[in-house]
Amino acid sequence: MSGFPGSDRRLVNGPERSVPPLEPNTDGNIRDSIIQNKRPSGREILQPRPLFIKSDLVNNASGSAYLEQGGIKISCSVYGPRPIKKVGAIVSSTTGNLECEFKFSQFSSSWRKIQQRDSEEKEISQILTQALGPAVCLHMFPKSSIDVFVTVIESDGRSATIAAAIKCASLALADGSIDMYDMVSCCSVSMINGFWIVDSDQKEENEEDASILLAYMPSSQEITHTIQTGKTSIEQTQNGINLCLDACTKLYESMMLSAAY
Amino acid sequence: MSTDLFKAKIFQKIHPQEFHRRFFSKKLRTDGREFNDFRTTKVTQDGIQVADGSSTVRLGKTTIVCGIRAEVCEPKLQTPGKGYLVPNVKLTPMCSNKFAPGPPGLLSQVVSDHIYRLFDESVFPLDQLLIEKGTAVWCLYADIVCLNYDGNIFDASIIALMLALKNGKYNTFKLDIIYYKLVVLPKVCFDETSGSVNRVKGEGSKVTLTTELFPSTFCLVEGSYLLTDPSMDEEDLADTFFFIVMDSSDNIVNMWKRGAGHITPDQTDIIYETAKKRKLQLEKL
Numbered sequence: 001m002s003g004f005p006g007s008d009r010r011l012v013n014g015p016e017r018s019v020p021p022l023e024p025n026t027d028g029n030i031r032d033s034i035i036q037n038k039r040p041s042g043r044e045i046l047q048p049r050p051l052f053i054k055s056d057l058v059n060n061a062s063g064s065a066y067l068e069q070g071g072i073k074i075s076c077s078v079y080g081p082r083p084i085k086k087v088g089a090i091v092s093s094t095t096g097n098l099e100c101e102f103k104f105s106q107f108s109s110s111w112r113k114i115q116q117r118d119s120e121e122k123e124i125s126q127i128l129t130q131a132l133g134p135a136v137c138l139h140m141f142p143k144s145s146i147d148v149f150v151t152v153i154e155s156d157g158r159s160a161t162i163a164a165a166i167k168c169a170s171l172a173l174a175d176g177s178i179d180m181y182d183m184v185s186c187c188s189v190s191m192i193n194g195f196w197i198v199d200s201d202q203k204e205e206n207e208e209d210a211s212i213l214l215a216y217m218p219s220s221q222e223i224t225h226t227i228q229t230g231k232t233s234i235e236q237t238q239n240g241i242n243l244c245l246d247a248c249t250k251l252y253e254s255m256m257l258s259a260a261y
Numbered sequence: 262m263s264t265d266l267f268k269a270k271i272f273q274k275i276h277p278q279e280f281h282r283r284f285f286s287k288k289l290r291t292d293g294r295e296f297n298d299f300r301t302t303k304v305t306q307d308g309i310q311v312a313d314g315s316s317t318v319r320l321g322k323t324t325i326v327c328g329i330r331a332e333v334c335e336p337k338l339q340t341p342g343k344g345y346l347v348p349n350v351k352l353t354p355m356c357s358n359k360f361a362p363g364p365p366g367l368l369s370q371v372v373s374d375h376i377y378r379l380f381d382e383s384v385f386p387l388d389q390l391l392i393e394k395g396t397a398v399w400c401l402y403a404d405i406v407c408l409n410y411d412g413n414i415f416d417a418s419i420i421a422l423m424l425a426l427k428n429g430k431y432n433t434f435k436l437d438i439i440y441y442k443l444v445v446l447p448k449v450c451f452d453e454t455s456g457s458v459n460r461v462k463g464e465g466s467k468v469t470l471t472t473e474l475f476p477s478t479f480c481l482v483e484g485s486y487l488l489t490d491p492s493m494d495e496e497d498l499a500d501t502f503f504f505i506v507m508d509s510s511d512n513i514v515n516m517w518k519r520g521a522g523h524i525t526p527d528q529t530d531i532i533y534e535t536a537k538k539r540k541l542q543l544e545k546l
Contacts (some may be wrong), residue, residue: 058356079358092470106328107328
C-alpha cells in the first residue's frame, strides 16, 4: 500500500488522484420539458416519488429502518437511550442528547468524489439533528444520548436524499420506541423556470434555480426545519412551502402505515 | 410472548455460554441449524444504478452491499500497464452496536487487507484495466458496506465483491471455461492533444476474473464443537477460527486459522469436505 500524503493507513489506498471519465454533453432539455408540464421520469410536477419504508432490519439496534424512494436507498439505525460515552459531550442533567451521523457510501452518488474529505457529511448530520430534535421528547431522557446512524446506499438528488434520510431516521426512532411528539415527514421542491417541482431527482436538481427543503410534523402541524437556497419572491416561497406541506402529508401516510406494522 | 419463551430469552441474555452449550450437547445450534449447515444465502446483482457494478449478499441476517465505481488515474511508474483494485470494508455503527463511529476499526482493517491480498493478480489480473500505457488506467473502488452484522463478515464480503465484479446484467454468457465476464467498463478514448479520457458511445471493455472464489468460515467453541458459518453470538463464544477459500477447480486458494485453540486432523477433514459442499452451493447462486 502506497504512502502518499493524505493516505490513511487504516484503509486500502488507491492512487493519489483519480477522476471519472469525461461524460459527453447530455441533452439539456429538462428546462423546456418542465414548461410543457413534463418531467424526465414521467411524473406529474407535484407528485413525489412513491415511498417504500420498512422498520426493524438491524437486529442489534434499538430501532432501525430502510427506505427506498425512486433511486434513493437509505438505511438507518438508532441506539439508545444510553449513557453518554463521548468525551467532551455536553452533559445536561435535564434533557437528553440527540446525535446524528450521516454517511454516504462511496458508490452512492454521481456527484461526490471518491474519499472526499469535506464537511458535507457533518453539515447534513447537523441538518438531521435540527430537523429531528424538536420531534423527540428529549426531556424524557435526562443524562442519556440517543444516537442515530444513517448510511446512504444510493442517492438521487442531494435535497431529496436529505429529505429521505429524515423520514428514514424518524421511523427508526419510532421503531426504537423513543418517545416522540410526532414522526417527521420531509420533502424537497426545486424551482425550474419559475415552476416548483416536487421531490426533484438528480437530473432536475442540476437545472434548478432555487430549492426548499422542509421537515414537517403533520399531526401537530408544526415545521421543524426548513432551508431555502436560491432567489425567489416571497409569494413563490410561500407557494413552495405549501407544496412541501402537501407532499409531506402524503408521504406521512405511508410512513404511518409501516410504523403500524 | 409466552412465559417460557420469555424465560429462555432472559436465560440467553444472562448465561449465553450455558444457553448455547445446552444446544451444542444435543448437536444443534440455537437457530436450528446442525453443526455443518450454512445459513441461507441470497444474492441480488446490479441493484445500484449509480455504481458501475454492485451486489447485495444476505447470509442469514448478515447483509452486505458491494458497489464498484470505476475512475481514471495514472498508473504507478513501476507498473505502467496495470490498474488498481481498491477494496474497503465499512463496518459502521449503523450495522451493529459492536462498532464505534470514526475511523475504520480493527475488524474492518483486517477484512479489507485480507480481501486486498486475496484478489491479487492470480485472481484478478490488473493489466485488463489499461486504457493507455503509462498514462491512464482504470481504478476500481470497491466499497463493501455492511447493513446488518450477524457474524461471518469474511464470507459475505468476498461473495459480494465477486458478484459485484461479475455483474449480473452483463453475465449472460461465459466466454470460456476459465474466464468469466465481469464489470463492463465504459468505453473511453484517450485524447492525445488534451491528455484527457473521454467516455464514448459503444460497448465497453469487459473485466474478467481468472477464477471464482468460494469462501467458508468455521469456528471452534470449547475445543470440541466445530461450527460452520458462525453467527455473531457464536463468534463471541469461539476461541478458534478457520477460514478457507476454494477456487473453481477444487483447489485451496487461501487458508487461515486464527485464535489460540488447536484443530485436530479429523476436524480439518470435516472442514475440507464442508468447504467442497459449500462450493457446490455457491456455484448455483
